[in-house]
Amino acid sequence: MLAPVNGRLRVLCVVMLALGCSPKGPSELKVSAAMSLREAFTEFEAEFEGRHPEVDVVYNFAGSQTLSAQIVEGAQVDVFASADDVQMQRAIGSGRMRKAQVFATSRLVLITPDDNPGKVMDAGDLARPGVRLVLGGPTSPTGAYAREALAQLGISEMALANVVSNEENVRGVVGKVASGEADAGIVYATDVTPAVAAKLRTIELKVSVTPRYEVAALKDNLHPPLARMFVDELMGLGGQATLARHGFLPP
Amino acid sequence: MTGSSYRSLRPGSPGHAHVVLGLLGGAALLFFVAPLVGLISRVTPGHVAAQLGSPAVRSALWLSLEVSLVSLAVSLVLGLPLAYLLARVEFPGRALARGLVTLPMVLPPVVGGMALMTAFGRRGLLGGWLAEIGVELPFSTAGAVVAVTFVSLPFLATTLEAAFAGVDPRLEQAAATLGASRWRILRTVTLPAIRPALAAGMALCWARGLGEFGATITFAGNRVGRTQTMPLAVYEALNTDPEAAITLGLVLLAVSLGLLVALRGRIGGR
Numbered sequence: 001m002l003a004p005v006n007g008r009l010r011v012l013c014v015v016m017l018a019l020g021c022s023p024k025g026p027s028e029l030k031v032s033a034a035m036s037l038r039e040a041f042t043e044f045e046a047e048f049e050g051r052h053p054e055v056d057v058v059y060n061f062a063g064s065q066t067l068s069a070q071i072v073e074g075a076q077v078d079v080f081a082s083a084d085d086v087q088m089q090r091a092i093g094s095g096r097m098r099k100a101q102v103f104a105t106s107r108l109v110l111i112t113p114d115d116n117p118g119k120v121m122d123a124g125d126l127a128r129p130g131v132r133l134v135l136g137g138p139t140s141p142t143g144a145y146a147r148e149a150l151a152q153l154g155i156s157e158m159a160l161a162n163v164v165s166n167e168e169n170v171r172g173v174v175g176k177v178a179s180g181e182a183d184a185g186i187v188y189a190t191d192v193t194p195a196v197a198a199k200l201r202t203i204e205l206k207v208s209v210t211p212r213y214e215v216a217a218l219k220d221n222l223h224p225p226l227a228r229m230f231v232d233e234l235m236g237l238g239g240q241a242t243l244a245r246h247g248f249l250p251p
Numbered sequence: 252m253t254g255s256s257y258r259s260l261r262p263g264s265p266g267h268a269h270v271v272l273g274l275l276g277g278a279a280l281l282f283f284v285a286p287l288v289g290l291i292s293r294v295t296p297g298h299v300a301a302q303l304g305s306p307a308v309r310s311a312l313w314l315s316l317e318v319s320l321v322s323l324a325v326s327l328v329l330g331l332p333l334a335y336l337l338a339r340v341e342f343p344g345r346a347l348a349r350g351l352v353t354l355p356m357v358l359p360p361v362v363g364g365m366a367l368m369t370a371f372g373r374r375g376l377l378g379g380w381l382a383e384i385g386v387e388l389p390f391s392t393a394g395a396v397v398a399v400t401f402v403s404l405p406f407l408a409t410t411l412e413a414a415f416a417g418v419d420p421r422l423e424q425a426a427a428t429l430g431a432s433r434w435r436i437l438r439t440v441t442l443p444a445i446r447p448a449l450a451a452g453m454a455l456c457w458a459r460g461l462g463e464f465g466a467t468i469t470f471a472g473n474r475v476g477r478t479q480t481m482p483l484a485v486y487e488a489l490n491t492d493p494e495a496a497i498t499l500g501l502v503l504l505a506v507s508l509g510l511l512v513a514l515r516g517r518i519g520g521r
């Protein structure tokens with residue numbers, strides 16, 4: 001009487017097993033990377049997989065503070081690329097990271113919508129009351145660097161009072177400015193990608209804040225040789241050339 | 252009688268059916284309870300006290316209550332007449348209107364937030380006109396209310412629409428033959444008849460509004476004290492202090508659960 005049920009259950013189990021098992025194919029290399037690296041890393045992926053067909057690089061792009069929180073919580077990751085040292089140190093605090101190294105640097109710029117509704121001509125205008133400024137959240141690398149820049153310019157208090165949104169990552173800042181909802185934002189120069197460049201005006205920031213990108217493999221990762229290879233090739237000539245093509249500066 | 256005919260149609264004792272139902276129903280219950288227990292297991296009373304004492308958390312909690320309650324009021328004022336129209340008044344395009352009202356329920360809230368931006372944002376269709384009358388929705392609490400209402404109003408409207416459709420027209424006809432005006436019939440016959448659905452719809456609408464995240468952060472941004480409601484505060488805390496995020500999540504969960512149990516218990520309990 002119960003036999004048909006058992007039969008059906010058996011089918012269900014087989015289906016679930018089939019879904020659970022990955023087919024024999026390339027090994028997945030899970031790389032958690034800062035959102036600002038998206039285009040450069042996507043290109044690097046194609047090159048890396050071209051050289052190593054046995055590897056399938058799978059990215060998780062987000063604000064570095066989100067990624068480091070995931071690593072601290074035990075997320076299964078092979079490589080972490082952070083946009084600042086603070087978030088790399090946080091990940092290192094979990095005891096799961098191998099040695100971290102700087103693989104690229106960048107610079108900060110001020111962006112406004114193309115029609116500049118807030119009439120922002122230079123960084124000093126960010127202190128003018130009523131300007132709608134969007135930054136990364138204080139813990140996101142982009143937000144931390146931007147706050148450091150505002151402090152160097154001596155306009156922290158006034159400018160921070162103008163912040164109308166704290167974004168999870170730098171691309172959130174770009175989106176709010178490109179859509180024209182915000183008057184200004186502070187981002188990495190590399191975030192003014194071809195996709196949004198026409199919608200933005202870029203103003204140089206005269207500050208000595210250097211965003212530094214760090215990369216490290218995880219000790220408990222599933223594919224130690226692959227993870228090491230990914231880091232080595234990113235630091236190598238090919239990886240550095242790809243990063244340079246996307247506007248990143250050498251370490 | 253129905254029981255015996257059921258049995259004759261389906262061989263096998265009802266005991267087996269109960270076992271299967273019990274197992275599947277129990278699994279479903281476990282599926283909902285496990286994450287709850289997981290959250291609670293990570294929280295200590297000290298955590299909760301410390302979090303509730305923090306000004307940022309209190310501001311997010313109050314803002315959440317303010318935004319969700321104002322949104323509930325707006326939903327009532329707009330949703331009640333809308334539900335009545337959809338249920339009781341024949342007009343061209345009614346089927347389309349019904350579909351449009353349920354659309355925000357299936358739309359990813361982030362898409363809803365983007366759509367709101369294209370309509371009410373600074374560069375949106377109505378942005379220029381709104382600016383002229385001095386209304387700026389993005390990055391303002393009013394914008395958060397708009398986002399929350401967009402997502403939660405359908406829950407009230409669809410519940411009420413079904414209730415209006417279910418009111419026995421003979422009751423209203425009887426009142427009409429006794430000389431009651433349309434307005435009086437609505438007030439003394441129709442509205443009392445849908446009261447349970449009104450409470451259920453309000454509970455769903457408020458609870459959904461309290462938990463709203465995607466449309467709010469997309470349309471109104473993440474601005475402490477203005478648009479950073481509890482779900483946004485939880486999301487931000489998750490990246491900086493996961494323990495705090497869990498505590499905040501639990502506080503939000505407790506408020507929602509209390510509300511739902513209170514209202515559903517009152518209505519569902521026959």
